[in-house]
Amino acid sequence: MVWGQDNQLNVTVSRAGFWDHRGGRPFGATTNFKTVKRLLEAGQQDSLKLIFKNEKQEGLPNRPYQLGGGRLELHFPKGFVLQTGELNLQTGKLEVVIQLPDGSLRTIDIGQAVPDEVAWIKMEEALLAKVEIKLVASYDHPKVRKELAEIGVAPPTRFSDAAQSVAGFTQSLPADAPLSVAYQKNKDHLVLQTVLGEQPEPALIASFRSVDLKALDKQSTAWWTNFSKDLPKVTIPDPKLQEAYDYGLYKMGCVHPPHGVAATLQGPFMETQRIPPWSNDYHFNINIEMIYWPVLASGKYEHLDPLWAMLEEWMPTLEAADQYFYENDKALLMPHAVDNRGHVVGNFWTGMIDQACAAWMAQLAWLQYQHTLDEQLLAEVAFPLMQGTFEGYYAMTEKTADGTLSLPVSVSPEFKGARPDAWGRNASFQLAAYKMTAKNLIEASALLNQPMDERWTEVLEKLPDYAIIEGPGSQEHPEYVNQRIALWEGMDLVESHRHHSHLAGIYPFQSFDPFDEKHATIVRHSINQWIAEGAGRWSGWCVPWAAALHARLGNPDGAISWLHYWEENYTNLGRGTLHDANYKGLSLIKPGIGPDIRPDASKPMDWNNVEFMAPHNEVMQLDGGFGVLDALHNLFFQQRDSVLHILPYLPVRWRDFEFEGLHTAGGFVIAGQVKNGQVERIEIESKFGKPLVVQTPFLNGCQVDGVAQDSALLKLEMSAGEVVLVRRL
Known part of the structure; x- marks a missing residue:
């Protein structure tokens, strides 16, 4: 998560799967x-509570929990002011614009590797030289520190290299794998890493040397491009x-x-x-x-x-x-x-x-x-x-x-x-x-x-x-x-x-x-x-x-x-x-x-x-x-048992809208267009060549690939890869 205001830019760093498993209970043979x-019907509520009782023990959590990692703070000099942040949904890249005291603008580019646990922050060398960097652990927050200390979680250990270009911390847990968060400062960029699991500090520091940002950037761009290219496309007013x-x-x-x-x-x-x-x-x-x-x-x-x-x-x-x-x-x-x-x-x-x-x-x-x-x-x-x-x-x-x-x-x-x-x-x-x-x-x-x-x-x-x-x-x-x-x-x-x-x-x-x-x-x-x-x-x-x-x-x-x-x-x-x-x-x-x-x-x-x-x-x-x-998808189509309903009800407030690339049961991909409050066309592509029963919105009949049909309910036999165009008469 990237956020901030004025002259401070923050990057919140967390790692899904960083669990303290203590306090969890296998659903075991405690009752049936x-x-x-029997207890419920007899009104024996106290006995029922005893069965499902999970008392908190001193120094232990009463339930498992995930824990956040930390926050990287970039403090720019006074007079520098963050202006905008723009996320590219197709590439997963973020561009932040900051204004300098002289009124000029500079960009800060933020990216994240896929699937590696590496992120980077790029800016001009002269701009990065002015930044004060702080890495704050979740444990550093007073409320978190108090809660974690009460259940036996020790403060994180800090580490850095001799040149102070790499700095980080390792948050250990009493019975689970630790999480390490660290950054490396280079001339015109920062590299941020997380590592879940035991790893000696020298190895963590040394791991930055193997980071190839160009390769990671290329790999990330390729992944997001591939992910985005065949997503549904919806255009609504x-x-x-x-x-x-x-x-x-x-x-x-x-x-x-x-x-x-x-x-x-x-x-x-x-x-x-x-x-x-x-x-x-x-x-x-x-x-x-x-x-x-x-x-x-x-x-x-x-x-x-x-x-x-x-x-x-x-x-x-x-x-x-x-x-x-x-x-x-x-x-x-x-x-x-x-x-x-x-x-x-x-x-x-x-x-x-x-x-x-x-x-x-x-x-x-x-x-x-x-x-x-x-x-x-x-x-x-x-x-x-x-x-x-x-x-x-x-x-x-x-x-x-x-x-x-x-x-x-x-x-x-x-x-x-x-x-x-x-x-x-x-x-x-x-x-x-x-x-x-x-x-x-x-x-x-x-x-x-x-x-x-x-x-x-x-x-x-x-x-x-x-x-x-x-x-x-x-x-x-x-x-x-x-x-x-x-x-x-x-x-x-x-x-x-x-x-x-x-x-x-x-x-x-x-x-x-x-x-x-x-x-x-x-x-x-x-x-x-x-x-x-x-x-x-x-x-x-x-x-x-x-x-x-x-x-x-x-x-x-x-x-x-x-x-x-x-x-x-x-x-x-x-x-x-x-x-x-x-x-x-x-x-x-x-x-x-x-x-x-x-x-x-x-x-x-x-x-x-x-x-x-x-x-x-x-x-x-x-x-x-x-x-x-999901709610928007239900406005565009609904599967009701074996019948696919496309655009079953048209909203009055949306006179013109369209969609394409929505997948349905049976291996069909559908598209639709509404103009001036009327359904203009429906396209249905079959991926597997299965039969389809579809309820169209054309209650007065329709044409399928130019052939008139007197019913809004169509029974289509399609081959794999075939696309059918349905229009109103």
Whole structure:
């Protein structure tokens, strides 16, 4: 991260994967689902707390965490003023302009190697000679120092060479590999390096001699050029969302490149002045999935490779623990918050029994298969994940007296936190994930010539689609009663909440058709109530999810409005995407404005520093920014079961826009153009020569490669490499 003001330029240096693993707990044989169910149903909350208890021990952290590295500060003389910074999204290079006291301008070029852990800062020799350089370790910040010292982390050791041209530090950890950060000053450039792992200081200093900047620059430029050349291209009449889209695609190359580690909540963008929120861990109850969703439509499937490789490493440990938990040697449970070893972070018991965390991963792998038709991926990753997810769900299932199936103990993500009443029968979120998994297994088993399991059909036929609650649709007019989707049986959406989980059957799980007569009325009442409850308890990442739901339900302008709300309130000056609202008065996840109880209320109020407000630190997370890309993709196309819908609903406010290079299930690449509020053309390219059923927006008929068609629903037989042009009549 590069930032600064006036005469100081800062480069924040972090290294994804710098973990202190202490405090993590393998999801081991401490209990099983039957015990959890018995304790919950008996109201024995104290016993339940003991099972999931994770007491903090003196001198040790109570959870694993990642730690930032440091910050390189470049202090220019007084009178020098930073002017602009411009990032080239195609090459990954940054150009900073600084003004000298005489009014002249100079440029500072900043680049980073790919995949080497090397960066460089170039400027004129005379300019660099005037710079005072400081390398600040994260440990140097008082708050971080205090927290780390309390858990046994020693200060970093400093090193330099005899000429003082190389300087750096090594931050050691009590039980994990150290991180070294160092720079070398040359005549007209600085070289910055990180090294994770044990390495003698002389070797670290000597490693700068082997740095070939020309070769690294060429290699980096080639990588970014290759990454950028086949990205989707979207042109919309909306500068703010256009920038969010383009910058989001660029950040995919930063956050989860195929040569990197699997992405976490903050990825490599860790600040130095504090330990990252939520340990910068893996949250599998939507956040990690949202970070990876744009990989599919952009066609960058190789970006998922590090994620699947990490899960493969975890599997032996997870399977052993899950077999005990479910008493089923085929079941798979994935706790909702873990470190990079799959060890549990914290003691959030509802997250520990959230079986949908496994379903999220299974769906992501299945969607990748649908896009790539990679049978090895299907057989070795997607199908086993789906099987394990299903077996876990089935172990939780009860057959009721009327022959239907039920989930007697289930949770809706983070609703009521870890309270003893944070559960109920048939949580709609879990029902949707369960039925989605069963549905996908039926299709996958046929593709792999695997035997059909009758339980999959049983679940689809006998498990409810969602829990239903009946009650007033408005407290103002309680006489108007309707039915709507409940969080679980008997639990209404009683207030605004960041997880739209009871609506996950609409999107992204698509376990039922919201337009079907069976569901349409209940869905309408559910959405109306959801809108009425508002965004007062929303976080940043859930706003794009809301936009995607609006896009799926035929409200494209509502989707765009929510995306603008996100951009205005959940991004910072550096375009960081935030978990908490950027301003007070919007969401209670950001402390709201309370009464002015100062002794002297006549003095001007500093709204960011008042005693009656809780202190608040900005929380950056990657999920929201990538969720915006997914929401925009849902405006351009939607896959609904076996039918591809292209431009299903046109926003009124976007009269002219176009896109190309968007990838869909079945191996198709699509483009579209809208002029003056009408769809002008659609192009469909087939990569694999598979048949396609596509719903076009041309309700009065269309022409396919010049041949008139009287239906908007097309059934196309295409050969590999063929491109079809669809226009209105």
